[in-house]
Amino acid sequence: MEAQEKLDTIMHEVIIDNTHHKHVFSNNIESIGIYKKSMKKAIKAIGNHLKERNTPFTGNSISTIKKKIDNIHLEENKKGKSLDYVLDELKDIYLDDCIHFHNPKYIAHLNCPILTPTLVAEAFISSLNSSMDTYDQSTGGTFIELKLVDWTIDKLGYPENADGIFTSGGTQSNMMGLLLARDHYIKKHYAIDPKMDGIPAEASKFRILCSEVSHFSLKKNLSLLGLGQNAVVPVAVDPDFKMNVSALKKVIQQQKDLGNIPIAIVGTAGTTDFGSIDPLAEIASVANENDIWFHVDAAYGGGLLISNLYKEKLDGIELSDSVTIDYHKTFYQPVSSSGFFMRDKSFVDYIKYHSDYLNSKEQEDEGIPNMVKKSIQTTRRFDALKLWFTLRMIGTEGLSSYMEKAIANAQFTADLLRNRDDFEIIHKPEISAVVFRYTPFTGNENSYCEINSYIRKAIFNEGKAIITSTKVYNEVFLKFTLLNPLTTPKDIEEVIDLIVYHGNEYSLKN
Known part of the structure; x- marks a missing residue:
């Protein structure tokens, strides 16, 4: 009562x-x-x-x-x-x-301006709040995502037996690639199931090879996977910051001679700083010769897959075992929208788990497509809908034109800087990143570092434009990351004028 x-x-x-x-x-x-x-x-x-x-x-x-x-x-x-x-x-x-990423003078990090159709999609995603882990929480959303996975697999040139899943971003997608590489090796060479028994003692000798300018998430993820950051073995790059294949072969042999076990190579299709694309086909051949996993981090360069002008830059990606693609970079999607893809759907077994209330084995036997088995997330937003709206309303031709304009802007910037005496550009842009520094006087490297650091901070604090900086062999360089198709040559010239203005300002103060 x-x-x-x-x-x-x-x-x-x-x-x-x-x-x-x-x-x-x-x-x-x-x-x-x-x-x-x-x-x-x-x-x-x-x-x-x-x-x-x-x-x-x-x-x-x-x-x-x-x-x-x-x-x-x-x-x-x-x-x-x-x-x-x-x-x-x-x-x-x-x-x-x-910060306005859509402003044509925002040319700092890998933040793209977003497309209006994606904002319409976001209204549906948030308002209806579908969760993509199971069919009974998403229904048609499941098949929309599966359709986009198949579409991307086709663009990758993967076989019909391939599979994939939308993820939160490149770091998570790269983690999945490394997780599959680790467990694939363990299952092949040890009489244990890593999901149940953990990793063998010899895992302390596992090594992942990648270029010296690869993304930091590789070290971060190997730490989380129990292999440690020291499991990453950097491979030297050529003058264009692409992995040197001869150096790769030598490093593999050196690691074997040391008693270590190379289990995977990570090729990068668009490094964060330089946009450089490793020679994927050659790396695939080396991986095949050594019977080790080949993962491609195409978080940045994945958008080239739909470009008729530039898709050959990714030749060899179809030979990989797994791939990372960030749609929220060169597909112009709002954060977050990324994807992880594997050439053989049987690799899902390394991450698959069954829960009676989510994806029981009975449901799998019935053919119900509960995608939680492919993901290291459980609850997932219906981020695939943003890409769906984009492809349905803009199409691949329109979408690829934005990336192609960004590449044209990078080439314009490189040519402009190369023809000036007061700038040094240190690479040939592969996609849309340009790394350079202001060198208005004959000085030592420390003075160049100081003036370029000052310029980057002064421009940010002024607010008229945003650029960023990076370090190349411990020296400070400036960087443009050109993703906005509305950025014009005039915008680029005006930002360069700001660099010169603040460089002169630094010189007067010092």
Whole structure:
């Protein structure tokens, strides 16, 4: 009786004060009305913000931005605020200073401007909140993702027996490639099941070979996989920062002579700094000769697969055992949207697990496509829908033209800098990254490092453009990552003028 009275009291309070419950999205008329009004206000706020800002950043300091957030006390009003209040607040603490990747003078990191069809898709993804782990949480979404997996497999040139899954990003996709490489080797050479028994003692001798300019996620992932960062063996690159195949062969033999066990080679199709693409076909041949796994990190360069002009740059990718592709880079998708692909679907066994409430063996026997078995995630967003909208509304020809324009911009930049006496460019751009430094005087390497570090910081703090810097053999260089098809040669020239301006400013101060 007492329990019933407590329940009645709780329900009475819910009925009297349903202020918060109106925000629970449902199919009733009031909820749909609130959703429409809220989305309209949000879109208006975003639109107004985009019209007000014509620079990629405001230049406000870290302390100024942090102080705005610090001054907010989340518990000050337990009843909550109105949407209008929160949007006004958001303008002050986030919108006013947020980085604009879509600005044509944002040419820093691998952040692409996004396509309008993907924003439409995001409304469906968030509002309906499908989870892609099982069919009974996603239904048609499962088959949309599978269709896009098959589409990508076809572009890769993989056999019909290949498979894949959407992931959160390149780091996760690379982890899956290394996980499969590790367990594939163990299953072939040891009488244990790594899923059940763990890794053998000899795993301390496992080695992964990659170019010396490969992505940091390889070391990070090998640490997580229990092999340690020292399992990564860097291979020398040629003057264009591509893996040197002769050096690769020597390193493999050296590792064997040391008693170590090379289990995989990672080729990079688009290094983060240089956009360099390793000689994939030659590496595949070396991997085949040594009977070891070949993974390709094409997080950056994957977009070349749909370009009639440049797809041959990825020749040999079809010979790999697994591939990483980030759609949220050169396919112009919002974060996050990535994919992992394997040439043989039987490799799924290395990561497959059954849970009676998700993907029981009975369901698998019935042919129900529960994709949790292919993923190291359980709950996953329906990120594939963004790519679906893009391909249906823009098509591969339109989509590839954006990347092709970015490559043209990189070639323009390289030619421009090469013909100037006050700049040094150290590679021939393969995709859309250009690494260079400002060298207005005859000086030592330290002075060049100092002036280029100053330039990068000064440009960011000014806010008119955003570029980035990197280190090449411990020396500071500037870097453009050109992904925006709306960036023009005039924009590039104006950013170079900013570099010269701040370089002169540094010289006057020193």
